[in-house]
Amino acid sequence: xxxxxxxxxxxxxxxxxxxxxxxxxxxxxxxxxxxxxxxxxxxxxxxxxxxxxxxxxxxxxxxxxxxxxxxxxxxxxxxxxxxxxxxxxxxxxxxxxxxxxxxxxxxxxxxxxxxxxxxxxxxxxxxxxxxxxxxxxxxxxxxxxxxxxxxxxxxxx
Numbered sequence: 001x002x003x004x005x006x007x008x009x010x011x012x013x014x015x016x017x018x019x020x021x022x023x024x025x026x027x028x029x030x031x032x033x034x035x036x037x038x039x040x041x042x043x044x045x046x047x048x049x050x051x052x053x054x055x056x057x058x059x060x061x062x063x064x065x066x067x068x069x070x071x072x073x074x075x076x077x078x079x080x081x082x083x084x085x086x087x088x089x090x091x092x093x094x095x096x097x098x099x100x101x102x103x104x105x106x107x108x109x110x111x112x113x114x115x116x117x118x119x120x121x122x123x124x125x126x127x128x129x130x131x132x133x134x135x136x137x138x139x140x141x142x143x144x145x146x147x148x149x150x151x152x153x154x155x156x157x
Contacts, residue, residue, distance in 0.1 A: 005069065006076045006088045006122075011112035015073065019066045022059065030056045069111065083155050086130045088122050093154040094130070097138065102153065107131070126150075 007015070034056060037049035076089050086092050091106045105120045107130070113121040120127050129141030130152065138151045 004072050004074055005109040005111070006074050007109050007112065008089060009075060011109060012073055012075055015066065015070055015111065019063065019070060022063050022066070026059060026063075030059050073109075079157075083157065085132055085134050086152065086155055088131075089157065091118075091156045092130055092152060093156075094150040095153055097149040097151055104154075 030052070033052040034049065037046060037052045040046060040048060083090075086107065088107055088109075091104060093102060093104045095102045103118075105118050105126070107122045107127045108119045110121040110123055113119050113124070122128075122131070125143050126141055129139050129150070133139055133152050135152050135155055138149055140147050140149045
């Protein structure tokens with residue numbers, strides 16, 4: 001059974017755009033590469049043709065995976081998020097109790113995660129340690145560098 005994933009409108013739109021691109025322009029490019037390789041002669045000894053066919057298989061597998069993800073995707077109405085506890089799509093401001101540093105993260109689906117923009121996967125160790133917690137709660141989270149204690153300072157959307 002496919003796992004349901006929750007998306008922002010922006011993330012869902014990006015996913016739909018990628019599927020559309022791969023099924024239209026992407027397939028055209030693959031077909032063109034296969035046709036060009038086929039025109040070069042004997043298919044039994046044509047490495048370029050074999051490579052193009054393999055690329056086609058990988059391309060179709062990616063389309064299939066994205067379509068499955070899209071079918072199980074659910075849009076979260078951000079205006080109805082409960083701000084009393086950390087949930088998927090929450091923006092949470094936390095304080096590292098070891099060094100006093102504060103940071104903000106939005107908990108998003110794996111495919112939307114982008115640390116540069118402050119979006120972390122709900123499946124990441126930090127997100128897993130924050131889910132369900134409230135403002136003022138302290139939680140100790142196991143990260144690759146060891147255990148770090150965080151305090152939740154603020155939850156917004």
